[in-house]
Amino acid sequence: MNFNEFTKLVESFEKPVILLEGSRNVLENDIDSLTILAVKLAEKFPQALFRSGGAIGSDNLFTQGVLQVKRENMQFVLPKSKKTASDKTTTFFFDTLSESEQEEIFTLAIEATPAYKGLIDFYKKKKPGRIFYKTQYLLRDALKVCGSETLQMNRADVGCFYINSDKPNGGGTGHTIRVCRLLKVPVIEQTEWMKWI
Secondary structure (H helix, E strand, C coil): CCHHHHHHHHHCCCCCEEEEEECCCCCHHHHHHHHHHHHHHHHHCCCCEEEECCCCCHHHHHHHHHHHHCHHHEEEEECCCCCCCCCCCEEEEHHHCCHHHHHHHHHHHHHHCHHHHHHHHHHHCCCCCHHHHHHHHHHHHHHHHHCECCCCECCCCEEEEECCCCCCCCHHHHHHHHHHHHCCCCEEEHHHHHHHC
């Protein structure tokens, strides 16, 4: 997708939601590109909302760019509710969803990544531990894409991702991309968006 096509897509939505995220491991030569892209998008689309999980690496670099331009258009999606210091940004929490919406996300996450069924079954038992906390993040990743009626959180319309070429389908980023594709949310990887900057 070239930038003109991306622009037409984004402008076809009244209040577009753009995912900006990816791998924790960013090549040194690519670091500036992520923030430059986010600045470009935030300036070009002042009506857009930008959504991230706020992790170190790609998420943080993209976020820095949006915050430089329009702080109030930044949304964070976290697994567990807590006080946040991010003024003028919006934060959503997976654990504040109703049980019925959580069940819908369990189903969506398993459909996107069947290998995670065992993790999600374990999560449902609500036994704290490493597996429980890891699974919270995978469920949060699905929420970032599908949104929530209860939280008044619109579904994502498009996602720009920075992919770890060593593990292109791995971890939370690979899972988020599979959820996007399942819900027919267009995915733009750095092989495309780096040509825009």
